[in-house]
Amino acid sequence: MTTKTLTATLLAAALALPLGAQPTLKDVYKDAFRVGTAIAPRVFDNLDTTEVRIVRTQFNAITPENVLKWEVVHPRPNEYDFAESDRYVAFGEKNGMFIVGHTLVWHSQTPRWVFEDSAGKPLTRDALLARMKDHIQHVMGRYKGRIKGWDVVNEALNEDGTMRQSPWQRIIGDDFVVKAFQYAHEVDPKAELYYNDYNLATPAKRDGAIRLAKQIRAAGIPVAAINSQDHHKLDANVPSAALVDSMFQAIRAAGFHANVTELDVDVLPRPTRAANTADVSARAQMTAQSNPWTTALPDSVQQQLAKRYADLFAVYMKHRDIIDRVTFWGVTDGTSWLNGFPVRGRTNYPLLFDRQGKPKPAFDAVIAAAKPRA
Ligand code: GLA
Numbered sequence: 001m002t003t004k005t006l007t008a009t010l011l012a013a014a015l016a017l018p019l020g021a022q023p024t025l026k027d028v029y030k031d032a033f034r035v036g037t038a039i040a041p042r043v044f045d046n047l048d049t050t051e052v053r054i055v056r057t058q059f060n061a062i063t064p065e066n067v068l069k070w071e072v073v074h075p076r077p078n079e080y081d082f083a084e085s086d087r088y089v090a091f092g093e094k095n096g097m098f099i100v101g102h103t104l105v106w107h108s109q110t111p112r113w114v115f116e117d118s119a120g121k122p123l124t125r126d127a128l129l130a131r132m133k134d135h136i137q138h139v140m141g142r143y144k145g146r147i148k149g150w151d152v153v154n155e156a157l158n159e160d161g162t163m164r165q166s167p168w169q170r171i172i173g174d175d176f177v178v179k180a181f182q183y184a185h186e187v188d189p190k191a192e193l194y195y196n197d198y199n200l201a202t203p204a205k206r207d208g209a210i211r212l213a214k215q216i217r218a219a220g221i222p223v224a225a226i227n228s229q230d231h232h233k234l235d236a237n238v239p240s241a242a243l244v245d246s247m248f249q250a251i252r253a254a255g256f257h258a259n260v261t262e263l264d265v266d267v268l269p270r271p272t273r274a275a276n277t278a279d280v281s282a283r284a285q286m287t288a289q290s291n292p293w294t295t296a297l298p299d300s301v302q303q304q305l306a307k308r309y310a311d312l313f314a315v316y317m318k319h320r321d322i323i324d325r326v327t328f329w330g331v332t333d334g335t336s337w338l339n340g341f342p343v344r345g346r347t348n349y350p351l352l353f354d355r356q357g358k359p360k361p362a363f364d365a366v367i368a369a370a371k372p373r374a
Helices: 003-014 049-058 083-094 125-142 167-172 176-187 203-218 241-253 299-318 361-368
Strands: 034-039 061-064 098-105 149-154 192-197 225-228 231-233 258-266 323-328
Touching: 034 049, 034 098, 061 083, 061 323, 083 098, 098 125, 098 176, 125 167, 125 176, 149 176, 167 176, 176 192, 176 203, 192 203, 192 258, 203 225, 203 241, 241 258, 241 299, 258 299, 299 323, 299 361
Parallel strands: 034 061, 034 323, 061 098, 098 149, 149 192, 192 225, 225 258, 231 258, 258 323
Antiparallel strands: none
């Protein structure tokens, strides 16, 4: 028996699984929270058989990486294109998964015309609200009762918790967030509605997200969860597990649930300009030092990654009564967005499955963390 099989067998025994069964993420966490992943067409079109197998066996929730973003689903005024999102939803239904919609209102991956009239002038508040409502009605309405939870608004906050000066905020005002939730709730009152953002372990930003969620709740619209993207770094302090823990404590104290929605751990050095952001517009140039592990991840770094994941999942387990789902942003290392962000063309190792689709030590660490620490 190899060390690996031995570890898996011991884990299966510890978790009281049938003899010989390989533990899976969705099974070991089934009493705690759903475990999801973000998928691309190569998965829902059954093109990448390795990723399809992993998604089917390990996860019970899916989020679309891109196909429900505005630029894909609503590329031109009055023109919707649901070809890919229909196949995404069908894949989730066929596999009995919890299907997430991502995302209705965001400043990124949203065409410029959305904010302009036919002469290219900025829209008025009323015209942009009407356009937002039309979009939400078409996109949510099409999947009513099938997509069970929506990231209604993505990334409305600055790092200090103030409102980001996005075109939504500039034209409509701060209440664009409440309006979006109101329209979404009207379309599908049963759908779970979420506010989604990154760096929420930063206290000021976390408090901003809680403030937004309270405003929405005060307007009479239920916020099913505050969604923390959790794009983390290998460095145990970016952010520390203690800060992640305080984030959940603050969300709990405010009376909300939480989801972790875009989990990954960037193992590569960050160029200063994009040091601590998940802002998709931040880009930097490649240098030799910024791409140190082009052929394999050294074992010491594998172990560090496993430890980082174990610490994060220990925090998630501690808060399992308010965490409904933990979703990874991607399936295998080879196809993660972090190979292209914030520097294009690097070799990153942020997930639980390697480029061949094999579980990494980080996978075993996450499986082991399902057994609450005494
Ligand atoms: C943000 C978005 C996601 C995705 C990631 C990176 O976090 O919410 O949709 O674009 O960036 O891929």
